[in-house]
Amino acid sequence: MRILNSRSTRALTAAITVGLIATGCASDRDKDENKSGAKDTFVFGAPGDPASLDPALASDGETFRVTRQAFEALLEHESGGSKLIGGLAEKWSSNPEGTVWTFNLRKGVKFHDGETFDAKAVCANYDYWFNWKGTYQSSAVSYYWQTIMGGFKANEDKETPKANYKSCTVKDDATAVIEVFEPSANLPGGFSLQALAIHSPKALQEYAKQQVTEAGDAITYPKYSQEAGTVAGTGPYKITKWNKGNKEVALERFDDYWGEKAKVKNLVFRTIDTEEGRRQALQAGDIDGYDLVAPADIKTLEGAGFQVPTRDVFNLLYLGMTQEANPALKKPEVRQAIAHAVDRENIVKTQLPEGGKVATQFMPDTVAGYSENVKKYAFDTAKAKSLLAGAGASGLSVDFCYPTEVTRPYMPAPQDIFELVKADLEKAGIKVNPKPKKWNPDYVDAVEKGGCALHMLGWTGDFNDGYNFIGTWFAGYDKQWGFKNDKVFNAVKAGSLQGDPTKRTDLYKAANEAIMEYLPGLPLTSSPPAIAFGKNVVPPKVSPLTQENFAEVSFK
Structure with missing residues (x-):
């Protein structure tokens, strides 16, 4: 949510922003074709910066927009809809009380760092979150864990909710069993959240060496979550760079992905925090799509041949x-x-x-x-x-x-x-x-x-x-x-x-x-948020949950 002083100020800022984008990215655009002449990079204009490359530490949509391309949870939502389907778990079931959840996991899945995904990896993640201490127990840091699973093994604040997570058990390499103390309407839906997406156990060991710190109202997130290189998921893209100065996160296709490979090799999320700036960047060809189209711009863009699908209200x-x-x-x-x-x-x-x-x-x-x-x-x-x-x-x-x-x-x-x-x-x-x-x-x-x-x-x-x-x-x-x-x-x-x-x-x-x-x-x-794509883009299915999968994107 950005605030500026007037419409004229916003227009000026947008013009400057687009000018900088055009200047800074010309050489990139020249390189943005493979030998066959097809575009290899899809650039998306995001309204804000992500907070973290570790989705477990986040509660904001801009973080999840990026991490969703690189991390997967046990369950997912169908493309373009809200129906739960298998993610890293092919099948799942619960006891009649809803307190014991059994996940039959996919086989042959690799993490971006080469580690193997299995039931031990699932339990390593859930137990890691459950054992958080210190500032990790702040609701500003572990919001989703507390919302879905309650508190921790040892709560340090009387206002922290009682833990509902009981245990995670490895039944065999392809079967993980998660138990909670009480049934909850947050399950099984909570198993689909990015904040509970599964990380490489090797990466978790590196995460544990660093800490979130807090001073007054300011929270300092660990270094691993603020630069690429350590985080590792199983998704169709892997995060390769976060250039905070240029407000840009870069991802590259993960060729060992277990499912259908991403259609475009490189994916870039570029923050342009004004509506006018995002629109003008799309019109200039400096980006290939952007979210949260201003209502007044929808007809203008459609009239010029751009694609502007509107999501359902959710x-x-x-x-x-x-x-x-x-x-x-x-x-x-x-x-x-x-x-x-x-x-x-x-x-x-x-x-x-x-x-x-x-x-x-x-x-x-x-x-x-x-x-x-x-x-x-x-x-x-x-x-x-x-x-x-x-x-x-x-x-x-x-x-x-x-x-x-x-x-x-x-x-x-x-x-x-x-x-x-x-x-x-x-x-x-x-x-x-x-x-x-x-x-x-x-x-x-x-x-x-x-x-x-x-x-x-x-x-x-x-x-x-x-x-x-x-x-x-x-x-x-x-x-x-x-x-x-x-x-x-x-x-x-x-x-x-x-x-x-x-x-x-x-x-x-x-x-x-x-x-x-x-x-x-x-x-x-x-509000039914609109999302825009370039004339030459084959867009992903738009999601009422704003959970677009950019691995579906290609160019005409």
Whole structure:
């Protein structure tokens, strides 16, 4: 999510960016053909930098966009869809209780460093994560492990969730058995996450020699995760270089890949953090595709012959409220006032592609568990002012963090959306103190640690289960929200423990109703993000989960 001061500034920045790209890459383009004349390099314009080359340490889509090409999990999603299929496990099953998961693994799979993939490798990974200590136990570092598997062998903080991971057992070379203490709606979907993708055991030994460190709100990630050379997965591409100065990650086809080989030899992810910059780079031929196309650019690009497929809606943008960061937010009338102050329909009309929707709850209507009976908060500035006055909060002043240097699938125009929300709040008499922070890592870390009273953030589903949305935020105390409410927590957890799909859906509906009655934050919108490709590109199948497999890409 990037922020600049004005449209004219963004246009100037984009022009400079494209100029630099064109100058810096001319020689590369001259070399970008093999002897047969076919292009050997596909360059994709990403909205933001990855945080890490080790997906286990990340929770952001830009990291996973890169690592997904190099790492594979036990399970995956079908190309272009949300159905779970085999990944490194050809088959999987569980006991009736959902606490014992058996994976029949693929044979003949090699890691990028030459190591052999087998059940020992699977267990080495899960046991490695389970035994993390120190800053690795911070939710900003091990977010997904804690979300899916709970805490660690020895929790060091009372707020760290209880461990649900029990063990990983090698039944034979091609069979791994993972046990958990309690059934969870996060399984089996969690086994498909990039954060739980499988690394070479040899690489894990090198990882263990380094540490994540923390000073205040700043987290320093280990060297191995910030430069190519150590990380090793099993995917169709291997990571060969991360040039942070040029905001570029380079990958090369892995010729020993067990499945269908990548069609293009070289894959490059280049960060261009403005919408205009990405569009102009595509039009100039300096990149071959980019994500998060500005709604106003879709028809222009299509009219010029570019390909601009739109994904299905599977995301949510929300206005987060951190009660412990501002005591006024503990009053329900204040949270309700903020909800009534924001014109969400205006955001949809002016900022989102066709198909965008106002969000009424913390999941899109494409997910089972969406309820038509949640409490609604219509746009009403006068009511917002009245609620503030009744709560003794007239003239409320609140810090509002917003991210810079990135764009997200659920938020195609971050600066513009921030300005709209800010203006709405000010019309209701709320003084907004802007707090800009660079997306990676400053903004994400500050939000997850509860340092932002108001903030804009969102979620693209990892897999198709309601708990992947509401369970992400409201299954228990979370610093990002800074509240404790057993009615909400218990309603959310009840769905996660129900094995019957129909009953689980009904429990998710009840949970959504409890959440919106309490109103910990304000769901804003859901957006169908568009992705663009060059005229000469045969694109991959686009994914509602934004999990495109670039090994499918080729050139016409």
